[in-house]
Amino acid sequence: MKVFTVDLSVCNGCYCCQIACKDEHVVNDWTPYAKPQPDTGQFWIGLTEKVRGHVPHVRVSYVPFLCNHCDDAPCIEECKVDAIYKRDDGIVIIDPEICTGCKLCADTCPHNSIYFNEQLNIAQKCTGCSHLLDNDEEWTVPRCVDQCPTEALKFGEEEDFADFIKDAELLNPEAGTKSRVYYKGLPKKFIAGTLYDPTEKEVIIGATCTLTDEESGLKFTETTTNFGDFWFKELQDDRSYSLTFEKDGVKQTIAGIKTDIDRGLGDIAMDMAAK
Template sequence: MKVFVIDLSVCNGCYCCQIACKDEHVGNDWMPYARPQPDTGQFWIGLAEKVRGHVPQVRVSYVPNLCHHCDDAPCMEECKAEAIYKRDDGMVIIDPEKCIGCKLCADTCPHNAIFFNDQLNLAQKCTGCSHLRDSDPEEWTEPRCVDQCPTEAIRFGEESDFADFIAEAEPYRTEAGTKSRVYYKGLPKKFIAGTLYEPNDKEVIIGASCTLTDEESGEVFTETTNNFGDFWLENLKDNRSFTLTLEKDGYSRTITGLTTDIDRGLGDIPMDMKG
């Protein structure tokens, strides 16, 4: 069965996937797979761009989101018209001829990947470009979004061929529990970052030891400030409380009660002499 695998470490936010999907589906009737996508208001694959942290410690994350073609798809269970079905290749399709426009599937989808076309009175979403792959399987082995991705951040194929990738990946929304067929590596996790400096000389402190301790579990994260005096402690769990200890030669500082409800850029941190 088919899967999408997405490596966010090489996604550069070019929007080619989103544009390619629009190009393929806007104004094109691909019955019985899908009716035309509206010009505006729907992105069957949409790129979410999020600015994280505080100036000057800022990261920008890009996460493509599409139908997750779930093995336990709540949209299928809720559809009273039995218009939603899973193909043998794992792709979930909304049959445009059977859809009665009740909107239950869109309301149920935990991935916000089903849209409603008011003009046509039907639900619509990613089809995995099944119309292309069925019509010319030798030419089209993957959807348009995958074909147009310049960095190969999005790939598509047999689940067995991506076994190594999947072993290191995770669903976008694990809590949904829908057995998603879209796997991500590099999903943004919380970070705590800052810049250390000596307040008298106004010079950054290079090579300082930065130790972050989870106040609940005792788990420890370590980092060393770079040539700009910066440290980045990343891949932290959400909504945890940490103690940060900073040390270099005769300088030290401890900061308690740092929480990861958000990504935290601590800005410039003056270091005190041990005393």
């Protein structure tokens, strides 16, 4: 069965996947796979762009999202007219000729991946470009995958991606729908800042920074760079940390730093003369 894999470490936010999907489906009628996608309001594959942290410690994350083609798809179970079905290759299709426009599937989808076309009175979503896979031997992947310049987005047989999948995550695992879209590099929280000496008016290079989980006691260590910067990445959500700086006998601690958001702490003063 087919899967999509998304490696966010090489996704550069170019939007080629989103544009390719629009190019393939807007105006074009691929019945019985799909009626034309509206030119606005629907993104059968879309890209979320989020600015994280606080200036100057900022990161931008890009996450493509699409129908999860779930093995336990609640939309299939909820559909009263059997318009939604799962193909043998794992792709979930909404038959536009059977759909009655009741909106139950869109209301049921926990991934918010089903859209409603008011003009046509039908539900619509990603088809995995099944019209290409079934009818053109030259096409082995959907348009979005074909157009991804960094190969962050891939598509193929599940067994061929076994190594990727064993270390991958789901975008919305709490839904429990057995998604067939796997991610690596999903954004995790970070704590960052710049350490400086207010007396010397210089950044502090080579200071030891120890981040401690205030609940578990787990510790992480970094060293300030030539710019006085430190970054603690891949942190758990909604945790409370204390951060200790040490250099040449001077020690300073900040407590109660929470990862409910990405924390850019800005400039942090540590007077190296205060020994």
